[in-house]
Every structure is written in structure tokens, then in C-alpha cells.
Amino acid sequence: MSSSQEPGPGAARETPREVTLDEGRPIGRRVFLGTVGLGITSLLWGQAAIDLLSKSTSALPQGVRSAIPFGQGWRIYAVNPPFPTFDRASWTFTIEGLVEKPITYTYDQLLALPAADQTTDFHCVTGWSVDDVVWKGVRLDDLLAEAKPLASAKGMEFWSMEEEYVDTLTLDQAAMPDVMLAYEMYGQPIPREHGAPTRMVIPKMYGYKGTKWCNRIKLVDRIEDGYWEVRGYDRDAWVGDSNGL
Ligand SMILES: Nc1nc2c(c(=O)[nH]1)N[C@H]1C(S)=C(S)[C@@H](COP(=O)(O)O)O[C@H]1N2
Ligand SMILES: [Mo]
Numbered sequence: 001m002s003s004s005q006e007p008g009p010g011a012a013r014e015t016p017r018e019v020t021l022d023e024g025r026p027i028g029r030r031v032f033l034g035t036v037g038l039g040i041t042s043l044l045w046g047q048a049a050i051d052l053l054s055k056s057t058s059a060l061p062q063g064v065r066s067a068i069p070f071g072q073g074w075r076i077y078a079v080n081p082p083f084p085t086f087d088r089a090s091w092t093f094t095i096e097g098l099v100e101k102p103i104t105y106t107y108d109q110l111l112a113l114p115a116a117d118q119t120t121d122f123h124c125v126t127g128w129s130v131d132d133v134v135w136k137g138v139r140l141d142d143l144l145a146e147a148k149p150l151a152s153a154k155g156m157e158f159w160s161m162e163e164e165y166v167d168t169l170t171l172d173q174a175a176m177p178d179v180m181l182a183y184e185m186y187g188q189p190i191p192r193e194h195g196a197p198t199r200m201v202i203p204k205m206y207g208y209k210g211t212k213w214c215n216r217i218k219l220v221d222r223i224e225d226g227y228w229e230v231r232g233y234d235r236d237a238w239v240g241d242s243n244g245l
Contacts, residue, residue, distance in 0.1 A: 073130045076193045077212075079227065084161035084213040086196045093181075093198060097156070097219035100148035107197055111183065113138045118178055120203035123239050125228075135201050137182035140174050143217070153219040157226075158200050158211040167209050167226030168235070169202070178203050181214065206237040 088107050096102040105113075116139050122130045149156075155170040169179070182201045183190060190196045195212025202209045208228040229235045234242035 073128055074194070075124070075128060077124075077207075078162060078193075079165055080162050083192050086192065086213075088197075091197065091215070093215050095143060095147040095217045095219075097217075098150040098153035098221060099219050100150060101146070103147050110138065110181075110198070114142060116142075116180060118180065118201075118203075120178060120201070122203070123206055125206040125208060125233060125237065125242070134186050135180060135182040136184035136187075137180040137198070137201065139177070140169075140179040140181060140200075141177070143181060144174065147217075147219070149219050152221050154221050155219075155223045157218045157220055157224075158214050159216040159218065160211045161213040161215050165211055165213075165227050167200075167211050167229075168220075168223045169209070170223060173202075173205075173236075176202070176204060204239060206233075206239060206242065208233060209237050 091107050092104050093107075093110055094102070094104045115136055117134070117136050119132050119134050122133050144156075149171065153171065155168055156174060157166050157168050159166050173179070178201075180201050181198050183198050185191070185194055190199060195214070198214050199212040200210040200214050208226070223235070225235060232243075236242060
């Protein structure tokens with residue numbers, strides 16, 4: 001098990017003169033400078049995340065720990081450790097912005113919504129994957145149907161309890177049937193380091209599109225770049241067809 005930030009595109013082979021992505025496409029100087037800054041902070045944060053991770057997993061009951069196949073290739077990412085804390089009594093999930101009916105659910109209300117299960121592969125843009133991840137949660141389609149996006153809405157932002165992580169989907173992308181707000185992983189509530197209590201799961205896109213510790217969806221008329229997109233990754237992060245591997 002390891003724990004770190006996502007390296008920026010091309011971070012592994014960056015040099016002051018020439019920065020290329022794995023597939024050989026050059027990236028701009030502005031992106032490169034951002035990557036260098038990121039590299040330094042990721043060293044510090046990486047260590048903080050490792051410490052937190054060992055504490056949080058050792059705090060889990062034995063049954064839960066052994067039920068979650070951490071050994072199958074998961075790496076834990078956070079941009080701003082310590083990981084957010086989930087308090088069941090006060091936690092809420094909000095859908096707002098350009099909707100007819102803004103909604104705020106408590107955790108128990110969210111669990112009472114029609115649920116869906118799926119087993120899908122997970123791919124991080126940096127090259128690691130985990131096959132057959134078992135998720136349970138609420139289809140994004142169902143959540144949006146309740147809130148009713150206005151005609152002016154073009155897409156949505158997924159915000160995290162971890163500031164300032166955000167990513168986005170267009171309305172069309174959000175309608176994919178395997179997109180869900182997950183609250184269980186491998187039959188257990190999502191562990192803290194994997195985004196407790198809820199994370200976005202978008203199997204056809206790279207992992208950075210899936211906000212962990214997600215507690216807010218905001219419908220917008222203009223899509224902005226998400227956290228990793230500002231740092232050089234594609235906004236449309238289709239697995240196998242974006243500037244990843
Ligand atoms: N809030 C938040 N969500 C996040 C990230 C993050 O750093 N913070 N990293 C993303 C990336 S790049 C990946 S690959 C996955 C990693 O999920 P894991 O930490 O559960 O393995 O979470 C995604 N969601
Ligand atoms: Mo990732």
C-alpha cells in the first residue's frame with residue numbers, strides 16, 4: 001500500500017528543457033512550472049498521508065480490514081491531508097445551483113434512496129488499475145431526476161469535503177448508466193481514506209474525475225477545469241483516450 005498525490009502529467013521524466021507526456025506530446029511551460037511546484041509539496045503531503053493512513057486502517061475492526069482488498073493495487077490519494085472526517089449526525093449531501101429543486105440529504109436519507117450495485121474496473125491516469133471493484137450507491141441519474149436541472153444547466157461540479165478538490169461532468173456524461181455516487185465499496189461503508197462516506201464513481205473515465213469525500217453537486221451553465229485539469233490533464237478523461245497512458 002502506498003500513499004501519495006497524483007504526479008502531474010510527465011512528472012516522472014520532467015527536465016528543465018523538455019517536458020513530454022508518456023505518449024510524447026509536449027506540454028507547455030506553464031504546466032511544467034505547475035508540476036515542479038506540485039512535486040515539492042507532494043513529497044511533504046505524501047508523508048502526511050502515509051502516517052494518517054496507517055492510523056486509520058489500524059483503527060478499523062479486523063473484519064472490515066480484511067474484507068477490503070487494499071493489496072489489490074489501490075493507492076490512496078489526497079491533495080490536502082489530513083483526510084476529511086465523516087460525522088454521521090451532521091454530514092449532509094447537497095445538490096444545488098441550476099436546479100428546480102435544491103436538495104440536501106442526511107446520510108440516512110441518502111441510504112434510503114433507491115440503490116444500485118455494480119462491479120467495475122478502476123483506472124488511475126498514472127498507470128495503475130484495480131479490476132472488479134464492487135460498489136453500491138445511488139445512480140447519478142436518479143439524484144439529478146430528483147433535483148431537476150434547469151434548461152440553462154450544461155453540466156455539474158462535484159465538490160469534496162477536501163478543499164479545494166473539484167471535478168466536473170457534462171449533462172450527457174452524467175447520464176451514463178454506470179455513473180454513481182457510491183457509499184459502499186466491497187460490501188462495506190467506504191473507508192475514510194477512500195472517501196468516506198461518499199465518492200463519485202465514473203468507470204469510463206480516469207480516477208481523477210471521481211471526487212472522494214464528495215458532499216456537493218452544483219449544476220452550472222459553464223464547465224471549468226477540475227483540480228487535475230488545471231494541472232494539465234484532459235477534462236474529458238476517457239480511459240484509453242485522453243492524455244494519460
Ligand atoms: N478529494 C479527492 N478526490 C480524489 C483525489 C484526491 O486527491 N482528492 N484523487 C483522485 C485520483 S487521481 C484517483 S486515481 C482516485 C484514487 O482513489 P483512492 O485514493 O481511493 O485510491 O481518487 C480521485 N479522487
Ligand atoms: Mo489518479
